[in-house]
Amino acid sequence: MTVVDTSIADQPRYDCRDAYVETLAELAHEDHRIVGVVNDSVGSSKLNSFRKAFPDRLINVGIAEQDMVGVASGLANGGRIPFVSAASCFLTARALEQIKADVAYSNTNVKLCGMSPGVAYGELGPTHHSIEDIAWLRAISGMTIIVPADPVETAAALRWAAAVDGPVFIRVSRMSVPQVYPDSYTFEPGKAITMRAGNDVTLISNGTVLWRAMVAAEQLAAEGISARVLSMPSVKPLDVEAVVAAAEQTAGIVTAEESTIAGGLGGAVAETVVQHHPARVSILGIPEFAPTGSAGYLLDRYGLSPEGIADTARRLVS
Amino acid sequence: MTVVDTSIADQPRYDCRDAYVETLAELAHEDHRIVGVVNDSVGSSKLNSFRKAFPDRLINVGIAEQDMVGVASGLANGGRIPFVSAASCFLTARALEQIKADVAYSNTNVKLCGMSPGVAYGELGPTHHSIEDIAWLRAISGMTIIVPADPVETAAALRWAAAVDGPVFIRVSRMSVPQVYPDSYTFEPGKAITMRAGNDVTLISNGTVLWRAMVAAEQLAAEGISARVLSMPSVKPLDVEAVVAAAEQTAGIVTAEESTIAGGLGGAVAETVVQHHPARVSILGIPEFAPTGSAGYLLDRYGLSPEGIADTARRLVS
């Protein structure tokens, strides 16, 4: 049995919103075009310091998500680069037609930042869980969808988004996560990152679940199962090559994400393998309107813990 | 070469909205709880005659889709069975959070009827195309999703929906289609219908594309390729057994639908096969914001014609 002595599970944990606001402030200092747009979500987006530094450049439209996204589109028309910051559940559910028409189809330079996504709001329940956001946005053409896994990747994704012209959606996690990338990490769309090499089975994950998949791989390694871990921050465009390689080279794929099991990262992977190289995929996610419980409780319940992911992988290779 | 002399392509064509209003009026006569709810969409839903017959029972909230779905949920709370009738693009994009919270999560007895879905609005462009609706709703728990293929199935799905207690979404096609089912057809959720037996390849389709898939099968048969045609009106719940059988018994599956290629029927089939019996699947649908063109032009453009479907099937078996 291999001794795992520097498990990622033992590292300090970070709320990615902190990296978010820090990076947004840096970007705003560098580029006067950058503004924030919120729906009374200054506090929940941790933007109080940003507002202090740039009082005119934090636009609070009130509790009005449709207007929020429309306003962002108009700001982009005026040459600004708006970063919309709102709870992902409301941003995507309430303003979906604005996202489709005013952002994606209009190809405006709007960055949508879905805060506290997945089941981060735990006990606040399914109305506040944003497990559908990825599937909803994936169905819309022209949108880049990024689910960063740690503060470094959150910052890198923001920097990348600020530099490209066009619509980007970034999930910004609230549930704390360890740092999984080196400080030098830069984000590249459509590229998976191999967090761990392996040839028996592949774990594909992103966001708050990635480190759990990495710990699962540690556990599997201790049993002699060599799990490849692919980080897939870019849900769209997807790294088709990396997925196909995993399908070809390992016995199967486990996808694990803080999302619904219908149409999210798991759906994207499934659509890819059936069209390129059929393979077994187990899709882990949130399959229902979750009952009451904390975010951690819910992740465990749905097998999104290291143990749950490892179990699923074991079943796949057995 | 086999002579195809009674091709479904030569049958008369019907606008399913006619079966829709006829059935809705019948149901309303039978059950006083049934009401219609619209967003200024009386004409586009062909509900003028319904309004004449039941002036109080057609509730027009104006051009206000969020209110429309919320009102429907409240009507259900008051014991009514509301059939919401609106262009599918606006119903699903504009009222998605109401569909999630007030209908699906609240488990209210609301029937959502997405009129003129897919690319039926042709030249009116992507803002009016409803290619995302299936993927959007599939990501939400608790929703039954039905895509009828002809007037008979439209009527049957409505009758079924009126009789069950709970949320149902039904797509009501505008683009005319031949009758593909016998008059005696009854709808069953979660059940595929084998329209044609075959063992070389399987075509899975629904809605306006089903008859095109049937014609494709005729064309393939003429070349000696035996294509199974599965009608899949019930996108959720999906007939897992039928999909798995197709994956096991034929060389691959072609899904063909008037929807986006990310997360729709194709996505549902892909997610099913990778988890049960990996197989090749070719997903046909609308992969982008469509350029200007009529509905027919666009279907052809994206390979959703009989020829396009047959071509894809040929590539799959070759």
Next chain:
Amino acid sequence: MSKAALSVEHTTMPLLGRLPAHSSRAEQVAHIAEAARQIRIQDLKLVYHAGAGHIGGDFSAIDILATLYGAVLEIGPETVADPERDRFILSKGHVAGALYTTLAAFGFLPITELATFLKPLSALNGHPNRTKVAGVEANTGPLGHGLPIAVGHALSAKLDVSLRRTYVLVGDGELQEGSNWEAMMAASQYQLDRLTVIVDRNRLQQGATTKETNDLDPLPEKAAAFGFAVVEVNGHDHGELLDVLSAVPFRPGKPTFVIAHTHKGHPVSFMSNNVAWHHKVPNPAEYQQAMTELETVGQPRLAVSPRLDKELR
């Protein structure tokens, strides 16, 4: 002082009932006042021991809830499924804690069940769920949903030629959601005069005042222009609330818009009108002080801020 996790020991509220039908107005007002006091005490315990909740908005709304369930709504534990019951829809679903406590106070759920608030698999989620809690009419939480639902219900009553009434409580910040104005147009179009919209006008939202964020004023003019009969009351005065909420229809042919002037966190001195208490949880010292204030006043003190006094009719 260490804090114990929420348990049945913290569910100490007495079970309150409805007064007999022939009770005087004074008796009713006293009953509501005592109910409101008990609900606040219990709700404070819930939030403190569960370590979560929206106490500012809870306390802002409790006098309204106590008035509705204590003396206005034709609904009780035994008629919770009666099609002819009055409907109350809590649109500002983040004050679920206040709603559960009120429902428990009036017997819709066992008071001891409050001990499950926010716990794994509890029916008492952070936002109300009609499929799990008797007495809840809609799964709210996202703002701007309750008013359209209420309009739908009021329409159903009208179609049924029923006298059942529909009440909906909305936050003032919540009125920034356009869905409300869609619903208000429809309510007026359909002349839903048995629909009463109650605005918890505490002038605070999540992060700031409504005025700083997206001013609702002139709110009475807005509602009037959308076809409502508008009436303003002190939202902590049980008598005013009782009179206005019992007056249905308020103006025949028009839906009613009751602007209930309130203070978030009322009547706790350090919470009242303080935006910080939107979803803050008291520390032990704050808990003790709040509890003392709630227990020592015979009934909740009326709002004292000069702003509020000036603005009331």
Next chain:
Amino acid sequence: MSKAALSVEHTTMPLLGRLPAHSSRAEQVAHIAEAARQIRIQDLKLVYHAGAGHIGGDFSAIDILATLYGAVLEIGPETVADPERDRFILSKGHVAGALYTTLAAFGFLPITELATFLKPLSALNGHPNRTKVAGVEANTGPLGHGLPIAVGHALSAKLDVSLRRTYVLVGDGELQEGSNWEAMMAASQYQLDRLTVIVDRNRLQQGATTKETNDLDPLPEKAAAFGFAVVEVNGHDHGELLDVLSAVPFRPGKPTFVIAHTHKGHPVSFMSNNVAWHHKVPNPAEYQQAMTELETVGQPRLAVSPRLDKELR
């Protein structure tokens, strides 16, 4: 008479330009009138030969479009990408045909390109697309999108301390969408006095009158309560339109809400104020009659319905 499919032969409109800056008001009004007449004639050809379009709403709005592009907006083919250009957002995107024709009339696209209207792969879709047509600012079509976008642009101008102006044209039925009222609250909160909302107040929507559907009245009171300076004009009177649309800010510190009283289908006798013409296509006889009416009036006749006359200030 058989109908030919839309081709370049049906693109007969003369290219119109802006008048020199020193032109008199009378010259400007005459110029707008002639532009509106030409645009209507060309638009009628488009809809007739393409066999689709929204002619009722087109004709309702053309005098407003002609006024804006003919004499108000600081924008032209050469400044179409100038960051400091004025912005016009067509929120009622279903009248794309009127917008394309107007843009062609003023040189933003070749007049002959109108022949591609609705054809496969044409840039001229049934709803405007900013990525394909120079001069289009937003991809509208779903109602209730343009006003929030306009607010966003006006905010950007304010942040830039720029004098550029923002205009948005909304349908009256469209105002039933709550997103508009969200945006209006924000516009007033941010004191966007260089934003002008123009309502095409034709009192008809897709299937019926606004009054039968979901009454907007009292519309001036609604807009005033939402913080706008409200002004009503005859939406077919080029002089009135020119004066009001040039007056920016109309009231310093407040965004402007111009209620332009119009008739759907104006000035064609059998289309005017007739809900059937929302998206009907004329048959050959109707086409001839409409063309005769458009060609024989020197400039579009002002509205003559007693209702309209009575209601104008």
